[in-house]
Every structure is written in C-alpha cells, then in structure tokens.
Amino acid sequence: MSHLSPDRYCAVLGAEGVGLGRWHAHHHQWLGTRAFTCDAAQPAWGAALEALSALLAEHAPRGGQLRVLLSARFSRFCLVPWSDAIGHPRELQAYAQGCFENLYGQSLADWRIVLSAEPAGTARIATALPEALLQGLQGVGREHRLSLRSVQPYLMAAYNRCSAQLAQGDFLFVLAEPRRSVLLLAAGGAWQQVLAQGCADTDQALQALIERTCELYGEQLPRVYLHAPGRAEVPQLAAIQLCQAAGDSDPLCAMWRAVA
Incomplete structure (x- = not known):
C-alpha cells in the first residue's frame, strides 16, 4: 500500500x-494573494486572519499541513543581553519580558516570547x-x-535561509519588507x-536607515547584506544582495519563494 504525503501549505501574512x-x-505552486484593510476597532492581525481564512476557503484544502510566516508588522524584536x-528558563523568559517592556513601554503579558539559541555569554x-x-x-x-x-517571523526564516551566504566577521543583515525594515547587527561574534522600523520603499530611505545604523557600529563599517523581497528593481545600494529571486514582483510570493 502506498502512503501519499500530505499537501503542505505556507501562508505569508x-x-x-x-x-x-x-x-x-x-511541486511548488503559488496559489495567490488576498488583500486586507485594517479597521481601527480591531488589531491588524484580525483582518489578516480573516483574509487567510477566505483564501484557504477559496482553494479548499483537503487536509494537510500549514506553515505560517509573519511579516515584521505582526512581530516585535528585542536584544536580550x-x-x-539567570539560571533557569523561567527566569530567562521573565528577563526577556522585562527587556521588551522597557523597550516598548507597555506590558507584554499577552505576547509569546521566543529567544534565539546563542552561546553562553552572548546576547540573544x-x-x-x-x-x-x-x-x-x-x-x-x-x-x-x-x-x-x-509559525515563524519572516525575519528568522529569511536569515536562516541566507546565513550560508554570510561571510565570517562583523555584518549588518537588512530585511527590507514592504513598508518596514528590520536590521540585525553582529560584531565580535x-x-x-x-x-x-517603518521605512519607505525607496533606495534613498533604505540607504539612510542603513547609514544611521552603521553609525552606531563605529569607524570601520560592517559588511552589509540585504534581502529585499518583491522589489520591482534590485536596490542600487552598497550591499550584497541575498535570496533575490528575479521576476517575483509580488512581495508575498517573493517571500515564499525565498524560503521555500
């Protein structure tokens, strides 16, 4: 008797x-997109969930697995020194929550916090x-x-997929999603x-954001790596382009293909 593998779906919010x-x-197949608008009376992710449910209903899956990638709009990030x-996982979670609340100025009791795995003695x-x-x-x-x-922030999925292209040493990893960019700065291992940060979808705005971040690094600028899914044109910046799929003008499709 043969056992057919289940269909695997990936949603990009x-x-x-x-x-x-x-x-x-x-076989990989892009099924399509569905736009949503946010009502001021509900959080942005409420409209995204409704759009996802409608998109799934349109394609009527007959069982299978679902993986979800989240835009930076639905995620918050923080450096945890x-x-x-800290000697216990519960203490680490409480410490990380304190770092978030200090940064954002509000309680994150109703948020789930996930930390990267790093060597002892280094920030997460x-x-x-x-x-x-x-x-x-x-x-x-x-x-x-x-x-x-x-369920994974797109930042983490993209970084993990692109990490093999990163050279040893200090670097700045830039994820330029539509309307929002996330920057990871690594130095000294x-x-x-x-x-x-919110950022206009122009080379000038992105270059200014990169330069401001590099100013915090010091005199010797780090190597800059850029992943900009769905840009109609390759950004003309002094950065190494990563996971750049030609021909994907739809940002959501480009994000899916980059980590598929």
Missing part, C-alpha cells in the same frame, strides 16, 4: 495582504508574537482541516542590535 503557496510531492544571574535576539494571533491561527487551521506545524 504581510503588512497589507496574505499569500498562500502549496507543496505537493516535489547576557546575564550571569528575542521575538514577541501576539498570543491571540497564534490562537487565531490554530483556529483557522482547524476550520480548514490543516495541521498548524509552525555576538548580536549587538536589532532594529525594526
């Missing part, structure tokens, strides 16, 4: 739209995701008979900074 791709056996006083990159969004994605999966296998 972008700043203004949701995209959906599918893997069946060895090393502390010798922490990501906070709304708990209600994660529960909502579980509900959408159940509604469409899909098993939710993972450790993370030094993570910055997420």
Whole structure:
C-alpha cells in the first residue's frame, strides 16, 4: 500500500495582504494573494486572519499541513543581553519580558516570547508574537482541516535561509519588507542590535536607515547584506544582495519563494 504525503501549505501574512503557496510531492505552486484593510476597532492581525481564512476557503484544502510566516508588522524584536544571574528558563523568559517592556513601554503579558539559541555569554535576539494571533491561527487551521506545524517571523526564516551566504566577521543583515525594515547587527561574534522600523520603499530611505545604523557600529563599517523581497528593481545600494529571486514582483510570493 502506498502512503501519499500530505499537501503542505505556507501562508505569508504581510503588512497589507496574505499569500498562500502549496507543496505537493516535489511541486511548488503559488496559489495567490488576498488583500486586507485594517479597521481601527480591531488589531491588524484580525483582518489578516480573516483574509487567510477566505483564501484557504477559496482553494479548499483537503487536509494537510500549514506553515505560517509573519511579516515584521505582526512581530516585535528585542536584544536580550547576557546575564550571569539567570539560571533557569523561567527566569530567562521573565528577563526577556522585562527587556521588551522597557523597550516598548507597555506590558507584554499577552505576547509569546521566543529567544534565539546563542552561546553562553552572548546576547540573544528575542521575538514577541501576539498570543491571540497564534490562537487565531490554530483556529483557522482547524476550520480548514490543516495541521498548524509552525509559525515563524519572516525575519528568522529569511536569515536562516541566507546565513550560508554570510561571510565570517562583523555584518549588518537588512530585511527590507514592504513598508518596514528590520536590521540585525553582529560584531565580535555576538548580536549587538536589532532594529525594526517603518521605512519607505525607496533606495534613498533604505540607504539612510542603513547609514544611521552603521553609525552606531563605529569607524570601520560592517559588511552589509540585504534581502529585499518583491522589489520591482534590485536596490542600487552598497550591499550584497541575498535570496533575490528575479521576476517575483509580488512581495508575498517573493517571500515564499525565498524560503521555500
């Protein structure tokens, strides 16, 4: 008896739209996108969940697995310095929550915090995701008979996929999503900074953001790596282009293809 592998779907929740791709056996297929607009009375992820559910209903999956990639719009990032006083995972979670609350000036009790795995003595990159969004994605999966296998910020998926192209030494990794960019600065073998900021989709705005970040680094500028999914034209910047798929003018499709 042969056992057919289940279809695997990947949803990309972008700043203004949701995209959906599918893997069946060895075939990749982009199924399309659905735009959404945010009502001031509900959080942005509420409209994104409705768009995702409608997009899944349109393609009527017959069971399978679902992976979700989240735009920086739905994630918060923070650098968590090393502390010798931390000796238990619960203490580390409380410490990371304190770092977030100090940075953002509000409680993150209803957010889920995930920390990167780093060597002892070095800072970690922490990501906070709304708990209600994660529960909502579980509900959408159940509604469409899909098993939710993972939810990951696109920043982490893109960095992991591009990391093999990064040379040894200090560097600045720049993810230029539509309307928002995230920058990771590494020096001396450790993370030094993570910055997420709204940014116009122009070379000039992105270059200014990179230069401001590099000023914090010191006199010797780090090597700059750029991943800008869905740009109609390759950015003309002094940066090494990563995971750049030619011909993908749809940012959501480009994000999916870059990490597929």
